[in-house]
Amino acid sequence: MHEVGIASSILDAAHRETALRPGAKLISIGVRIGVLSGVDIDALRFAFECITAETEDEKVVLTTEKCPRVNRCEDCGDEFSSPQLSPFTDAPCPRCHCERTKFVSGDQLDIAFVEVEEP
Amino acid sequence: MTVVRVEQKVLNENQRLALELRRRFEENAILCLNFISSPGSGKTTLLESTLAAFLPEEKIAVLTGDLQTENDARRIARYGFPVQQIVTGGVCHLDGKMIQRALEPWPLENIDVLFIENVGNLVCPSSYDLGEEAKIVLLSVTEGEDKPLKYPSIFHKAALLILTKVDLLPYVPFDIEAAKANARQVNPDIEILEVSCATGQGMDQWRAWLDQRRGNRAPVAGAINTVAGSDKQR
Numbered sequence: 001m002h003e004v005g006i007a008s009s010i011l012d013a014a015h016r017e018t019a020l021r022p023g024a025k026l027i028s029i030g031v032r033i034g035v036l037s038g039v040d041i042d043a044l045r046f047a048f049e050c051i052t053a054e055t056e057d058e059k060v061v062l063t064t065e066k067c068p069r070v071n072r073c074e075d076c077g078d079e080f081s082s083p084q085l086s087p088f089t090d091a092p093c094p095r096c097h098c099e100r101t102k103f104v105s106g107d108q109l110d111i112a113f114v115e116v117e118e119p
Numbered sequence: 120m121t122v123v124r125v126e127q128k129v130l131n132e133n134q135r136l137a138l139e140l141r142r143r144f145e146e147n148a149i150l151c152l153n154f155i156s157s158p159g160s161g162k163t164t165l166l167e168s169t170l171a172a173f174l175p176e177e178k179i180a181v182l183t184g185d186l187q188t189e190n191d192a193r194r195i196a197r198y199g200f201p202v203q204q205i206v207t208g209g210v211c212h213l214d215g216k217m218i219q220r221a222l223e224p225w226p227l228e229n230i231d232v233l234f235i236e237n238v239g240n241l242v243c244p245s246s247y248d249l250g251e252e253a254k255i256v257l258l259s260v261t262e263g264e265d266k267p268l269k270y271p272s273i274f275h276k277a278a279l280l281i282l283t284k285v286d287l288l289p290y291v292p293f294d295i296e297a298a299k300a301n302a303r304q305v306n307p308d309i310e311i312l313e314v315s316c317a318t319g320q321g322m323d324q325w326r327a328w329l330d331q332r333r334g335n336r337a338p339v340a341g342a343i344n345t346v347a348g349s350d351k352q353r
Contacts, residue, residue, distance in 0.1 A: 002246065111127055
């Protein structure tokens with residue numbers, strides 16, 4: 001339910017980036033959302049549509065990449081993603097089958113890129 | 120068409136404020152804890168029981184967030200420590216700016232422990248760093264033991280899970296071992312305490328946890344007293 005705030009933070013950041021290039025027009029924004037970020041991608045897309053509707057940003061495309069939970073095996077050091085974008089640690093290491101794993105990533109809430117049209 | 124790599128956090132501005140808050144807390148040796156749970160899990164009652172056991176001269180302060188009303192601040196103020204209500208006016212979480220603004224009138228050198236009671240919500244507060252040393256998530260036994268699976272983000276980010284209202288275990292179908300296992304599926308390192316503010320069960324362990332975080336200072340006030348019924352009298 002905080003996706004409207006997140007969507008407007010994304011749009012503000014994209015505008016700041018676009019403004020660094022005089023005359024540029026914002027076309028699309030790419031974001032990375034981890035399965036442990038607490039942000040729901042569908043709600044975020046809906047919020048983004050709502051806040052851009054009937055504004056100059058109406059045609060701006062939001063591209064979302066859902067990022068898995070990545071764990072490191074405490075035995076063999078191998079890094080692997082939890083299967084099926086699961087946010088949990090229930091999967092053992094695929095290499096040595098050890099069940100003790102450490103969290104590496106999966107809580108991203110990052111802007112990866114903006115795409116702009118320059119004059 | 121030009122693609123510009125940005126590579127920054129969406130909540131960059133909040134992160135900047137949180138880092139500044141964390142630096143100020145460290146400079147003033149303040150232990151700041153951020154309490155997060157669903158509405159009704161017992162954050163305010165736990166804070167009341169906790170405050171009741173501190174000596175009046177201790178430097179404890181509380182910020183409490185709600186969408187509306189000053190009710191929680193009034194409850195907490197009865198223990199004699201400085202408290203401020205942050206009324207978010209509909210916003211579902213506290214953010215760094217709200218904390219910074221609320222702290223303005225307080226000289227930080229007069230605070231040793233700052234408790235932040237977040238807005239009752241298991242989702243949104245997990246995204247906002249408030250500069251705290253640790254997030255503490257509460258889960259009451261009248262809720263479902265699968266909450267850690269349904270709301271993994273906050274259980275992943277919390278250092279401590281406090282299972283509250285455990286005096287009600289005989290009357291509810293809550294499977295406490297399943298709840299712990301679920302929390303550990305998300306966060307294998309999470310510490311877990313079981314408490315009841317009504318009977319005082321587990322409050323010594325909670326106080327020990329706090330004292331350890333306060334830098335292994337000697338406990339100053341004995342066991343935590345209960346404030347059973349303070350809620351129910353209303």
